[in-house]
């Protein structure tokens with residue numbers, strides 16, 4: 282939205298393709314029209330309302346293709362898009378990829394049980410769809426997002442029994458100088474902690490979930506104390522009865538389209554893993570392709586907005602809609618803002634980047650690739666037989682060949698390969714992609730090409 286606003290305000294005809302039914306992305310995701318009222322506006326965030334207002338004011342200048350999914354990207358920025366039960370191709374002269382991120386959940390025994398979900402999933406249910414994910418909920422993983430979701434669930438009437446945070450309290454103290462680079466965000470975090478305390482929701486630091494138990498659905502969760510590598514201590518376990526467990530160890534950038542575009546990638550664990558290489562205008566190494574927001578490295582909504590604006594301005598300059606001098610003038614305050622935000626994020630990233638202990642949570646019979654129902658044992662056999670990159674392991678085991686195309690399993694399997702082979706995780710390489718990157722039905726493909 283922010284990239285489109287910057288480009289369109291400069292006079293560049295702009296199209297947004299988004300698979301959501303309404304603009305807003307993840308953070309300003311809007312509820313369906315039937316669920317909106319004065320008490321339940323499109324977004325409760327002032328920042329989000331401002332962005333949506335600026336966006337709406339440019340209605341005539343930004344073409345908006347909602348419920349439209351890009352499933353392939355071909356040479357010269359040709360996008361394959363499915364929508365309205367059919368599909369079409371759009372050629373973009375310039376392309377900004379702002380695909381966002383998804384949550385990271387390392388496999389552990391019981392993680393496929395009904396009742397186990399991601400914090401983002403629970404948040405969407407409660408905040409957007411007004412459906413409670415459960416009655417007694419435990420949140421686990423790492424990072425401030427857990428606090429945000431815990432409070433929003435508690436406000437919606439869910440009994441939140443606790444937050445299991447892998448990071449330690451001492452580490453927060455060490456990160457303090459970086460966190461203070463953004464006093465507003467730091468205070469917001471403190472306010473969240475205070476509100477949790479007032480509601481009597483405990484935060485168990487240096488703990489991880491080691492097992493989810495139940496027959497047809499979740500009944501109880503086993504947590505354990507862990508060390509600084511997040512390796513659980515089996516002698517320090519306890520069991521908590523809940524009907525819902527939300528697990529998320531941060532976010533992973535959605536890079537499939539950047540990979541398909543042929544962008545050079547680099548491994549940045551603190552930003553969520555593999556990300557496209559960009560210059561300070563957010564241009565990738567592929568001509569006329571930019572990347573902004575969490576899809577270029579997970580850094581949160583405010584950073585995504587600033588990066589989007591920088592990318593949009595750069596696009597406008599490349600079209601001749603903005604002079605080089607005007608671009609430099611407009612970029613200066615944004616870059617200053619970004620530098621302070623990045624300092625803050627570096628503090629958070631040091632706390633939250635997943636650690637090796639998580640790789641060892643899965644047992645031999647734990648499902649690792651959910652789509653193809655492969656266990657850790659089966660995947661390890663493939664690794665031992667030479668499947669040490671995604672393409673080879675895919676051929677040997679079918680890992681990553683299902684509906685998610687490896688999005689969910691590859692981040693943890695790449696860590697498993699690194700652990701088993703002694704390789705650095707960066708040497709294992711990113712996900713391997715080919716179209717379609719999301720499931721499309723044969724009837725959609727067979728349908729006459731439709732303009733969405």
Ligand SMILES: Cc1cc2nc3c(=O)[nH]c(=O)nc-3n(C[C@H](O)[C@H](O)[C@H](O)COP(=O)(O)OP(=O)(O)OC[C@H]3O[C@@H](n4cnc5c(N)ncnc54)[C@H](O)[C@@H]3O)c2cc1C
Pocket residue numbers: 298299300301305306307308309349350351352379380381382383384401402404429532535538573574575576580581582583585
């Ligand atoms: C599930 C979830 C919940 C979150 N909730 C919060 C929260 O409550 N508070 C908070 O501070 N932060 C939250 N975050 C983080 C925050 O949303 C992000 O930092 C921020 O939204 C990043 O903005 P973005 O524009 O880069 O990506 P996003 O906001 O994720 O926007 C990317 C958009 O691109 C669309 N898209 C991706 N691929 C395709 C494709 N192939 N075809 C068509 N469309 C595509 C996505 O559907 C999405 O609408 C959440 C993140 C997630 C994943």
